[in-house]
Amino acid sequence: MSGILMPKPDAATLSRRDEIVADMRIIVPGEGVVDAVNEMRAFESDGLTAYRQLPMVVVLPETVAQVSRLLKYCNERNIRVVPRGSGTSLSGGALPLEDAVLLVMSRFNRIIEIDYPNRVVVAQPGVTNLGITTAVEQDGFYYAPDPSSQIACSIGGNVAENSGGVHCLKYGLTANNVLGIEMVLMNGEVVRLGGKHLEAEGYDLLGVMTGSEGLLGVVTEVAVRILKKPETARALLIGFPTSEEGGQCVADIIGAGIIPGGMEMMDRPAIHAAEDFVHAGYPLDVEALLIVELDGPGVEVDHLIGLVEAIAYKNGATTCRMSQSEQERLTFWAGRKAAFPAVGRISPDYYCMDGTIPRKELPRVLAGMRELSGQYRLGVANVFHAGDGNLHPLILYDANVPGDLEKAEAFGADILRLCVKVGGVLTGEHGVGVEKRDLMPEMFNEIDLDQQMRVKCAFDPNHLLNPGKVFPQLRRCAELGRMHVHRGQMAFPDIPRF
Amino acid sequence: MTTFTPTSAAEVLSAVQWATADETPLEILGHGSKRGIGRPLQTEHTLDLSGLSGVTLYEPAELVVSAKAGTPLVEIEQLLAENGQQLAFEPMDYGPLLGGETGKGTLGGVLAANLAGPRRLKAGAARDHILGIHAVSGRGEAFKSGGRVVKNVTGYDLSKAMAGSWGTLAVLTDVTFKVLPSAETETTLAIRGLLDDSAAAAMAMAMGSSGEVSSAAHLPERMAARVLDGKLGGDPATLLRVEGFGPSVAYRVAHLSDLLGNAGPIEEIAGEASKTLWRDVRDVRPFADGTDKPVWRVSMPPADAHHMVLALRMQAAADAFYDWQGGLVWLRMEGEPEAELLRALIRKFGGGHATLVRAAPAWRAAIPVFEPQPAALAALSARLKAEFDPKNILNPGRMVHSSDSATVAGVSEGATP
Ligand SMILES: Cc1cc2nc3c(=O)[nH]c(=O)nc-3n(C[C@H](O)[C@H](O)[C@H](O)COP(=O)(O)OP(=O)(O)OC[C@H]3O[C@@H](n4cnc5c(N)ncnc54)[C@H](O)[C@@H]3O)c2cc1C
Numbered sequence: 035m036s037g038i039l040m041p042k043p044d045a046a047t048l049s050r051r052d053e054i055v056a057d058m059r060i061i062v063p064g065e066g067v068v069d070a071v072n073e074m075r076a077f078e079s080d081g082l083t084a085y086r087q088l089p090m091v092v093v094l095p096e097t098v099a100q101v102s103r104l105l106k107y108c109n110e111r112n113i114r115v116v117p118r119g120s121g122t123s124l125s126g127g128a129l130p131l132e133d134a135v136l137l138v139m140s141r142f143n144r145i146i147e148i149d150y151p152n153r154v155v156v157a158q159p160g161v162t163n164l165g166i167t168t169a170v171e172q173d174g175f176y177y178a179p180d181p182s183s184q185i186a187c188s189i190g191g192n193v194a195e196n197s198g199g200v201h202c203l204k205y206g207l208t209a210n211n212v213l214g215i216e217m218v219l220m221n222g223e224v225v226r227l228g229g230k231h232l233e234a235e236g237y238d239l240l241g242v243m244t245g246s247e248g249l250l251g252v253v254t255e256v257a258v259r260i261l262k263k264p265e266t267a268r269a270l271l272i273g274f275p276t277s278e279e280g281g282q283c284v285a286d287i288i289g290a291g292i293i294p295g296g297m298e299m300m301d302r303p304a305i306h307a308a309e310d311f312v313h314a315g316y317p318l319d320v321e322a323l324l325i326v327e328l329d330g331p332g333v334e335v336d337h338l339i340g341l342v343e344a345i346a347y348k349n350g351a352t353t354c355r356m357s358q359s360e361q362e363r364l365t366f367w368a369g370r371k372a373a374f375p376a377v378g379r380i381s382p383d384y385y386c387m388d389g390t391i392p393r394k395e396l397p398r399v400l401a402g403m404r405e406l407s408g409q410y411r412l413g414v415a416n417v418f419h420a421g422d423g424n425l426h427p428l429i430l431y432d433a434n435v436p437g438d439l440e441k442a443e444a445f446g447a448d449i450l451r452l453c454v455k456v457g458g459v460l461t462g463e464h465g466v467g468v469e470k471r472d473l474m475p476e477m478f479n480e481i482d483l484d485q486q487m488r489v490k491c492a493f494d495p496n497h498l499l500n501p502g503k504v505f506p507q508l509r510r511c512a513e514l515g516r517m518h519v520h521r522g523q524m525a526f527p528d529i530p531r532f
Numbered sequence: 533m534t535t536f537t538p539t540s541a542a543e544v545l546s547a548v549q550w551a552t553a554d555e556t557p558l559e560i561l562g563h564g565s566k567r568g569i570g571r572p573l574q575t576e577h578t579l580d581l582s583g584l585s586g587v588t589l590y591e592p593a594e595l596v597v598s599a600k601a602g603t604p605l606v607e608i609e610q611l612l613a614e615n616g617q618q619l620a621f622e623p624m625d626y627g628p629l630l631g632g633e634t635g636k637g638t639l640g641g642v643l644a645a646n647l648a649g650p651r652r653l654k655a656g657a658a659r660d661h662i663l664g665i666h667a668v669s670g671r672g673e674a675f676k677s678g679g680r681v682v683k684n685v686t687g688y689d690l691s692k693a694m695a696g697s698w699g700t701l702a703v704l705t706d707v708t709f710k711v712l713p714s715a716e717t718e719t720t721l722a723i724r725g726l727l728d729d730s731a732a733a734a735m736a737m738a739m740g741s742s743g744e745v746s747s748a749a750h751l752p753e754r755m756a757a758r759v760l761d762g763k764l765g766g767d768p769a770t771l772l773r774v775e776g777f778g779p780s781v782a783y784r785v786a787h788l789s790d791l792l793g794n795a796g797p798i799e800e801i802a803g804e805a806s807k808t809l810w811r812d813v814r815d816v817r818p819f820a821d822g823t824d825k826p827v828w829r830v831s832m833p834p835a836d837a838h839h840m841v842l843a844l845r846m847q848a849a850a851d852a853f854y855d856w857q858g859g860l861v862w863l864r865m866e867g868e869p870e871a872e873l874l875r876a877l878i879r880k881f882g883g884g885h886a887t888l889v890r891a892a893p894a895w896r897a898a899i900p901v902f903e904p905q906p907a908a909l910a911a912l913s914a915r916l917k918a919e920f921d922p923k924n925i926l927n928p929g930r931m932v933h934s935s936d937s938a939t940v941a942g943v944s945e946g947a948t949p
Binding site for chain 1: 594595653656680692696780835858902903919922
């Protein structure tokens, strides 16, 4: 494993492993407990494959009651728990701990209710993202957030990571499409937040849970809104001689009041890798390629495509192709959607970053990346959710070359620092996990981080749920609760008052 | 009685630190336009944020605006309109309903009350558009969360935690919102004469079609006369708003008219009149009657809401109208609020919750204004409050009775040195 320090395994827990496994078999009878090393191998890492660790035991519960009993059991005995959905996290969110129960939610795989009058689907958390759309598409509906991993990733994992996709600019992230959840707290209590109605009552705990990376509670049910499939969708494939022109085109499209269904950009290395892989017909003589998708009623799409085309040429586009059929539209996307595996073909390994920047900073950040690429002597290919400024630099390296992984990680960290420096953030959709954990102080000071940890204390005061993720340094809740007040003095005694 | 009127975040911090040290509760106020919502407060001192005003960043091409928390909402809306943009979630104005002025309210208050409008299903509420905050916790510490970019999952989303917290967790000092282009044009279809159940069916059909309706509402008999200065007449009106680019709106209006042609006579309301109409629905004009008759804001799944209303009317006199795309039923009670009856019926008809947004102070002190929560959730909320505001000095008791929250708090608290 690379240089990240995980919480020290608890010797007392490890020494009681056999007893704990036996108790797990009582809580989850049948096939749901896995403790053989060879069978646990499948769970030793998630999508961030550079990090591996066998858990103490893997448990796959089937009912909410089992989850509740398991968490209560672990809470009372000070045993750590790592929740896992499908294990596609790119930030190591589901990375096991040596002394922890890995709680795998994949058997929660049923759609519970499809409610068309209210346009809501209620699903168990192990249902895949695509599984929700599949359940309603014959009736012309779909679930909008569409991470590239949608055939595999679970809706529970999506909630935990607040996942996005290429259609988020127009249709929002997971947080904007989830109406309610049921979850189990570390003490075993089952809590419902929201429901089929549009707004949860009281504090927005649903908002806090979304994107909390499995540290606050285990999601056992999810209600999402579904949308009517747009009548038509067409895409434009636009090439530019420079990324500046591509970036300006994006700004002008938005400036014209147009919010496309999807707006993605790729740089030269990514274009070439994708074209070699899927033969999507991408132009190879451009520095930046923009895919702009417009969806809605046919008349609207026709109207907007005309506007976008004009904006593209005004900004120096050298090619601009319009999809003439559904088949061709999908081909345009095929290259973008396969960008990760395509890059995987040109390099033994790649490391995917996920910073977000204010869009106008794109040229500066790309230039910075080129410079860093030279310094580290590692290649980088860029795919980019252009509409919302979310970058996915793919750093090319070879894990078999000693020191290459460390170099790639250092390069990645420098890219993220650059993102923060220009007003952006460390992660747009992949989460902090273990990967970006130690970079958190680049964005937050100690007070900011302490307040986030206090939120954790309200949910899990013993830091037993997914510890070692998100926060660079765990502080005990009792210590966090302490207040340092200076009675009677006021820094600004002359604040206006009456 | 002291009212602090800070003009900088540092002054806010200083005032809260003083209150924390003295364990003196503060009422947190923007313009005070929503002061009548929640349990009545009895604080000695007030922290008035209306002097903490001004836009600090507006980049139309980046779809982002930041402002100090006390900046008037109207000022923001005007600035955005000059650039063809808007807060897409259409924050409602409680002024008319609560008997105050229209056009009051601050940007911080928009988030603290998690305001929304009749486009909610499509565009969300304040919580869906907030990108970042700076705030001072009840611990007397200035912290930040989020940022200024649309996509951000770095750390817990404490900005969302502020949404609907009614000033009980932290004092906002700066807020950053996502903005969006305004629609080029809009038209509203009004189907006339429908009873509640046929209106619900028509609405479900429209919203499940590719007509891309952005707002849908049903004003039953008499309610319709109370919007648009009475120009709509008193017959029931089922309203569907279609927004977007000209050619698209024309096409969708035709599509919907076709689809719903058999439901009843359809009128088209275009342009400014359409805008006014939806503003009136948003701001609950039908119940802006200058009285303090109890008004409930009920959030529930739209399809069954009229069954709940029917059942309620068997037992209590009430007027109702439906802002479906806002996910709301608005109720005005003739007599008492009937909180228990109403909340039981909401549970029976699909779940949701009710907030008593208008009532005489005595009522608001006596019955829970916000929906009471099941024990485990109430305890979790109380723990969250305590982690932000352990001394309970920020708007204490506004959302839940203080003693209720204190007993279950069990906060991770050490001794004060
Ligand atoms: C090829 C590829 C492409 C990807 N593309 C995208 C993309 O376009 N957009 C995007 O946003 N992400 C993308 N991802 C990242 C990943 O797919 C998402 O983060 C996804 O939401 C993770 O879901 P999962 O079920 O695999 O969760 P896991 O990886 O199993 O877990 C992720 C986190 O969620 C927690 N968790 C999982 N289930 C639960 C639960 N039921 N309750 C509580 N906590 C839980 C875990 O503890 C962990 O912290 C991609 C990943 C890959 C491998």
